[in-house]
Amino acid sequence: MSDARPLVRALTDPASTGDLDPAGWTALIAMARAEQLMGTLAHRLDGLDVPDAVARICADARLSIDHGRRQALWEAEMARRVLAPLGEPVVLLKGTAYVAAGLSAGVGRSIGDLDILVRREALDAVERALIAQGGWEWVKEDEYDDAYYRDHMHELPPLIHKDRDRMIDVHHTVLPLTAKPMPDAAAMIEESEALDDGLRILSPPDMICHAAAHLFADGDLAGGLRNLWDIDRLLRDFDERDGFWAALGERADRHQLAKPVACALRLAETLYETPVDGDVAGKSRAGDALYVRRLLARDDWGGETRKGLRLAFYIRSHWLRMPPLMLARHLWTKWRGKAHHDS
Amino acid sequence: MRHEFRVQVGPAAFRIGSDWRQPLDQMAALYNGYPTPEIPDFTVRLFARRFWRRFLRPSVMIGGDYMLPDAAPLSLAHGMLGAEMGMNLQMALGQRRYLLLHASAVERDGKALLMTGESGAGKSTLSALLGERGWRFMGDEFALVDLENGAIHPFPRLVSLKNEAISLFEDSVDASRLGPLMRDTPKGDIRHLRPPDDAVEKMHEPAHPALLLFPRFGHAPDIREIGQAEVFVRLTQASTNYVMLGEVGFDTLSRLVTTIPSRAVDYPDTESAVDSVERLWAELAA
Numbered sequence: 001m002s003d004a005r006p007l008v009r010a011l012t013d014p015a016s017t018g019d020l021d022p023a024g025w026t027a028l029i030a031m032a033r034a035e036q037l038m039g040t041l042a043h044r045l046d047g048l049d050v051p052d053a054v055a056r057i058c059a060d061a062r063l064s065i066d067h068g069r070r071q072a073l074w075e076a077e078m079a080r081r082v083l084a085p086l087g088e089p090v091v092l093l094k095g096t097a098y099v100a101a102g103l104s105a106g107v108g109r110s111i112g113d114l115d116i117l118v119r120r121e122a123l124d125a126v127e128r129a130l131i132a133q134g135g136w137e138w139v140k141e142d143e144y145d146d147a148y149y150r151d152h153m154h155e156l157p158p159l160i161h162k163d164r165d166r167m168i169d170v171h172h173t174v175l176p177l178t179a180k181p182m183p184d185a186a187a188m189i190e191e192s193e194a195l196d197d198g199l200r201i202l203s204p205p206d207m208i209c210h211a212a213a214h215l216f217a218d219g220d221l222a223g224g225l226r227n228l229w230d231i232d233r234l235l236r237d238f239d240e241r242d243g244f245w246a247a248l249g250e251r252a253d254r255h256q257l258a259k260p261v262a263c264a265l266r267l268a269e270t271l272y273e274t275p276v277d278g279d280v281a282g283k284s285r286a287g288d289a290l291y292v293r294r295l296l297a298r299d300d301w302g303g304e305t306r307k308g309l310r311l312a313f314y315i316r317s318h319w320l321r322m323p324p325l326m327l328a329r330h331l332w333t334k335w336r337g338k339a340h341h342d343s
Numbered sequence: 344m345r346h347e348f349r350v351q352v353g354p355a356a357f358r359i360g361s362d363w364r365q366p367l368d369q370m371a372a373l374y375n376g377y378p379t380p381e382i383p384d385f386t387v388r389l390f391a392r393r394f395w396r397r398f399l400r401p402s403v404m405i406g407g408d409y410m411l412p413d414a415a416p417l418s419l420a421h422g423m424l425g426a427e428m429g430m431n432l433q434m435a436l437g438q439r440r441y442l443l444l445h446a447s448a449v450e451r452d453g454k455a456l457l458m459t460g461e462s463g464a465g466k467s468t469l470s471a472l473l474g475e476r477g478w479r480f481m482g483d484e485f486a487l488v489d490l491e492n493g494a495i496h497p498f499p500r501l502v503s504l505k506n507e508a509i510s511l512f513e514d515s516v517d518a519s520r521l522g523p524l525m526r527d528t529p530k531g532d533i534r535h536l537r538p539p540d541d542a543v544e545k546m547h548e549p550a551h552p553a554l555l556l557f558p559r560f561g562h563a564p565d566i567r568e569i570g571q572a573e574v575f576v577r578l579t580q581a582s583t584n585y586v587m588l589g590e591v592g593f594d595t596l597s598r599l600v601t602t603i604p605s606r607a608v609d610y611p612d613t614e615s616a617v618d619s620v621e622r623l624w625a626e627l628a629a
Contacts, residue, residue, distance in 0.1 A: 022381040026358065030386045033408040053356070053382035060439040067589055301344050301360050301388055302408060 003296040003305065004225060007031040007041070008271050011229065014044040025054050027300035034302035035225045036110050039065035043108035065108050072096045072111040075166050079114060080199050082134035086125055091117040091192045091200045093171065093210065098230070101201045105233035109226075113158070113167040117202075119189055120172040127156060127170065135162045144333055152178045152326075174213050174255070176321050181256035183213065188255075204238040205251040212264035213257055220310070220317035224295045225271075231264050232272040245277035252280065267291055344388060349379050353498040353546045354441070354487065355434060356380030359426050361389040362397050366422030373501055373522050373537045377546075385409075385437060387429035389422055405429045409436035421528045423535065427503060434485055434498070435583040441487035441496060442588060442595045445581040448481035448495055449473045454553035454628060455495040456620070457486055459581045465560035468508040469616055471536060475515065476617065480542040481550070490591050493598050494549040502536040509534045511613065553628035555605035558616060562609035566619060569607055575600045604628070 006028050010017050020028065032038040042058035042065070050058070076096050083090050091097075093115035098106030118126050130136040136159040138146075149157040155171040173185035188210070192200040202210055211234060215227045238244045252261040265281035266288055268274035294313050297306035304310060318327055344360030348367040351357075357380075361367050366389060388406040391397040401419040407429050417425045434443060446459035447470030456478075458466040467483040474480025481497040488495060501522065504512060509532060513521065522535035557569065557577070569577075578596055579585050585592045604627045610616035 025382050026386075029382075030408060033386075051382055053380070053384070056440070057382075057384060063439050064587070067587055070589070302386055303344075303388060303390065303406065 002300050004031050004298040005296055010041060011044055012272050014048055025051060029057060030302035031298050034298055036223055037226050039108035039110050068111050069099050072099060075114040076100060076199060080197060082129050083126060086129060088118055088122040089189050089200055091189055091202060093117055097201045100195055104237050105230045113169050115169045117171045123172050130159060136168060137162055152176060174210050179321055183255035183257060204244055205248040207234055208248055209251055209255050209257045209261055212261040215264055216260045220314040221294050228268055232268045232274040235274050239275050245280055249280045349383060350374045351378040351380045352500045354496055356383040357385050357387060357430050358383040359387045362391050363419060363422060366426055369423045369522055370426060373535060376543055385433035387426060389425050407433055409433050421525050424525055424528055424533055431484060438584060441489060442592055443582055443584045444486045444488060444578060446486040447483045448486045449478040450481055450550040451478050453550055455550040457552055457555045458558055460557050460559060465558050469558055471502045472613060474539050474542060479545060480538045488595055488599060490595050494551050496549045497546050499538045499542040499546050504534045504536050506531045512536055552599060552603050554624060555603055557607040559609045563611060564615050565609040567607040569605055571600050574605050
């Protein structure tokens with residue numbers, strides 16, 4: 001049965017695509033698109049001798065990524081202008097942070113929503129400013145969803161901009177409040193680093209902690225190959241910095257994220273040959289192979305495979321997110337809503 | 344995927360995979376003679392959401408490189424429509440090489456006539472009709488505007504005839520050019536029509552635009568001038584990738600709007616429409 005290994009191989013060792021036949025290229029492109037990694041692949045293949053059809057597809061992808069990057073930075077600037085008068089630190093997260101900071105993880109990366117982290121105490125003021133001065137408004141949600149976000153989540157319900165049609169996710173911590181680990185968001189903001197325009201990014205160790213938390217605890221590994229690629233590129237950028245690995249170990253402990261960070265490191269090493277520190281990554285575990293199987297669950301058509309394993313990870317993601325009784329209540333409400341919607 | 348069909352339509356190459364054979368056989372018959380690409384630009388998938396839905400009340404899900412969330416499934420009898428919708432979706436969401444206008448196009452003497460308007464305005468039917476009457480059919484759905492020189496590239500996919508338009512062609516074209524009649528699809532009754540042979544042979548020959556019309560079916564005959572600003576705004580709404588292309592999209596659209604004449608054309612029936620088009624073409628473009 002085919003899986004996404006050709007994509008992993010092409011990203012890790014672009015020159016290895018030299019032996020692909022047309023069917024191999026076709027599959028590679030479909031997988032890269034499905035995993036939101038086409039822009040990344042296009043940049044990795046830059047300068048290599050590829051078939052004309054592939055070169056055209058890559059050129060299109062690069063154009064589209066350039067456009068997305070410009071839009072993402074503009075959204076960040078719009079938020080900065082609205083929030084600057086509050087005098088609160090605004091930390092960019094994920095894709096926008098990578099491109100704003102010029103990190104390798106930002107090269108070719110597709111960027112969706114704008115994600116920012118602010119102090120929990122500042123949440124109300126930030127929300128008010130975005131809506132009153134910024135032109136953002138609530139995405140139409142039902143009452144249950146809204147209350148759920150506000151009581152249990154690590155972010156506000158998503159806001160969308162009236163004119164620009166772009167979403168902003170305002171986080172006040174890294175994981176849902178109902179999850180077991182309690183990352184120290186205040187410390188993350190404290191240690192964050194200022195960019196030239198006053199917006200901030202997480203410190204290198206915290207950036208890895210956040211990426212790892214995002215990869216495992218906050219999702220069902222959907223988009224996992226892309227999120228793991230982020231981690232690979234970040235680690236390669238930070239690898240040479242003095243004291244980085246020791247700091248990563250300490251911060252992961254402090255945020256109660258030692259396990260997800262260690263697992264992310266091992267998976268990155270397995271799939272992308274990432275240089276990792278053995279002390280932080282720890283020994284490989286039997287479960288690692290399941291993660292690899294889940295991450296690679298794509299066929300030559302870009303379709304999802306291994307449905308059972310996907311479902312297992314989906315259920316697990318909810319399990320990690322909330323205690324059992326609450327999970328049961330949540331799924332019941334969601335199921336009832338869906339049944340109602342379908343009928 | 345169990346079954347596969349590849350086809351090149353103008354500058355865009357597709358591969359369509361399907362859990363069922365029937366829709367792809369229907370496509371292969373109608374697209375007979377179109378080139379088969381080696382490495383396609385876009386992938387479309389027709390698949391069963393659950394394994395048993397391949398056999399039991401089969402319902403066709405549409406997927407692909409670019410997808411809309413919550414697309415409703417179709418019955419297997421409408422499977423080919425699903426493939427065509429999937430191809431259109433790839434163009435609408437994934438095409439970056441050209442400014443994409445929701446418009447039909449025909450060519451005469453090396454010059455292109457563009458027709459755009461809301462769904463139901465008749466642009467598709469008109470282009471197909473003109474394609475049978477001495478014009479070269481270039482496309483009934485998308486006009487691809489070259490970002491460097493403003494030329495129109497053909498996209499002669501199958502014409503999707505809707506409702507009353509179906510009977511206009513059933514008696515006049517060779518039966519082998521018509522697909523199965525699909526009743527009560529989400530878009531009404533649909534029957535696909537293979538474009539004329541010259542449209543297929545010349546699918547790689549662009550033409551410079553010479554006239555832009557906004558036809559509107561079901562009104563007393565009338566022809567109105569439209570200001571350039573309004574034309575510009577209406578075309579931004581008729582484009583799926585204008586915003587995405589940024590500055591080059593603006594430049595390309597500005598050039599189109601400022602260099603060719605445009606008219607709104609109201610018509611009560613197709614014969615009246617063809618008359619108006621011929622007259623305007625002779626007056627403004629020939």
